Amino acid sequence: MSLIVQKYGGTSVGSVDRIREVAKKVIEYRQQGHDMVIVVSAMSGETNRLIDLAKQLNDHPRGRELDVLLSTGEQVTIALLSMTLQQMGMPAVSYTGSQVRILTDNTHNKARIMEIDDGKIGDDLKQGKVVVVAGFQGCDDNGNITTLGRGGSDTTAVALAAALKADECQIYTDVDGVYTTDPRVVPEARRLDHITFEEMLEMASLGAKVLQIRSVEFASKYNVPLRVLSSFTEGGGTLIAAEDPSMEQALISGIAFNRDEAKLTILGVPDHPGVASKILGPIAAENIEVDMIIQNTGYDATTDFTFTVHRNDFKSALTILQKTAEALGAREVTGDEHIAKISVVGVGMRSHAGIASSMFDALANENINIEMISTSEIKISVVVDEKYLELGVRSLHKAFELEQDPAA
Numbered sequence: 001m002s003l004i005v006q007k008y009g010g011t012s013v014g015s016v017d018r019i020r021e022v023a024k025k026v027i028e029y030r031q032q033g034h035d036m037v038i039v040v041s042a043m044s045g046e047t048n049r050l051i052d053l054a055k056q057l058n059d060h061p062r063g064r065e066l067d068v069l070l071s072t073g074e075q076v077t078i079a080l081l082s083m084t085l086q087q088m089g090m091p092a093v094s095y096t097g098s099q100v101r102i103l104t105d106n107t108h109n110k111a112r113i114m115e116i117d118d119g120k121i122g123d124d125l126k127q128g129k130v131v132v133v134a135g136f137q138g139c140d141d142n143g144n145i146t147t148l149g150r151g152g153s154d155t156t157a158v159a160l161a162a163a164l165k166a167d168e169c170q171i172y173t174d175v176d177g178v179y180t181t182d183p184r185v186v187p188e189a190r191r192l193d194h195i196t197f198e199e200m201l202e203m204a205s206l207g208a209k210v211l212q213i214r215s216v217e218f219a220s221k222y223n224v225p226l227r228v229l230s231s232f233t234e235g236g237g238t239l240i241a242a243e244d245p246s247m248e249q250a251l252i253s254g255i256a257f258n259r260d261e262a263k264l265t266i267l268g269v270p271d272h273p274g275v276a277s278k279i280l281g282p283i284a285a286e287n288i289e290v291d292m293i294i295q296n297t298g299y300d301a302t303t304d305f306t307f308t309v310h311r312n313d314f315k316s317a318l319t320i321l322q323k324t325a326e327a328l329g330a331r332e333v334t335g336d337e338h339i340a341k342i343s344v345v346g347v348g349m350r351s352h353a354g355i356a357s358s359m360f361d362a363l364a365n366e367n368i369n370i371e372m373i374s375t376s377e378i379k380i381s382v383v384v385d386e387k388y389l390e391l392g393v394r395s396l397h398k399a400f401e402l403e404q405d406p407a408a
């Protein structure tokens with residue numbers, strides 16, 4: 001007997017007809033002999049509707065009250081799905097997060113799961129019931145309702161799967177899996193049958209549209225196999241799991257990109273100990289996250305220093321950096337908001353040399369200038385002018401033959 005945790009997103013439970021379809025699918029699985037725990041999101045649009053209501057009445061609603069409000073969206077769907085299952089003759093029971101006792105910290109609107117009480121759910125499963133749990137919510141030590149941040153139902157599902165030692169956690173959504181890159185940029189992009197946790201985390205900028213990235217971190221930590229599938233079409237979806245050495249690995253699994261960054265440079269800073277920390281310290285103190293960092297080799301006792309931040313933080317970072325430049329006697333500060341980052345990702349990189357040069361070749365062939373480079377064990381990222389983003393992604397997708405299934 002195996003235990004499957006399934007999560008259905010907002011569009012999958014967006015209407016009574018959709019809820020009926022979900023119930024049928026759950027019953028099919030149950031009849032194949034699986035124990036079933038189902039996590040649901042609020043009906044599509046509902047969480048936004050609730051936030052909008054709140055904002056109409058209070059510019060800055062307190063986190064605690066906002067959580068009381070937002071948690072109702074999922075409470076509606078657990079009740080409706082359970083009723084539908086019962087109507088179809090399947091014993092089912094619904095629980096809100098605090099009824100299960102999904103214990104979280106007390107950071108309202110962004111809470112982290114600390115502990116899950118699996119007692120009640122275990123008893124229900126023994127009695128043959130389908131257990132339906134509200135996603136995205138829990139409660140703190142004092143019984144206050146908390147929510148886990150937008151997209152948090154994915155994390156609820158994975159956390160439950162980990163706590164119950166489920167065999168698989170299936171995330172049903174409106175796309176049929178994880179792709180080699182965004183199909184809107186590269187129409188030949190291919191759905192991956194499998195990808196490792198590490199790769200998925202590195203592809204976060206693409207993956208975040210498919211599932212909450214925190215849920216992947218969780219799945220990786222507790223080694224819960226995670227499958228992304230469509231509730232609208234048939235198909236095996238994409239399995240996100242630990243690296244399997246027995247499986248043939250593609251060199252590159254995918255190409256991620258983002259346009260959310262901006263670049264700042266401070267030129268001609270004195271090249272001596274403590275300078276990097278003097279530059280980045282004040283940025284960190286303002287809670288601005290820094291992504292890529294480059295420092296040039298010193299020349300004439302001075303050096304240049306470049307880093308990227310989220311585009312929304314560009315103006316504040318620039319102001320801070322200008323002050324730092326004055327204090328350090330630097331020559332100049334420059335910035336560029338029109339950059340894009342492209343990354344090739346793949347665990348195959350560990351055992352193969354030459355990926356970086358193939359990447360740079362492909363970009364050079366299109367006359368795309370690389371402005372920054374950074375690498376990790378399984379990822380190579382470049383910063384280019386924003387206007388070359390699409391061309392860059394397409395040429396890399398082709399150069400690494402990602403449109404072809406390596407297993408075929």
Ligand code: ASP
Binds near residue numbers: 073
């Ligand atoms: N309903 C919540 C949201 O829209 C949580 C979720 O769907 O995962 O963000």
Ligand code: MG
Binds near residue numbers: 010
């Ligand atoms: Mg979602």
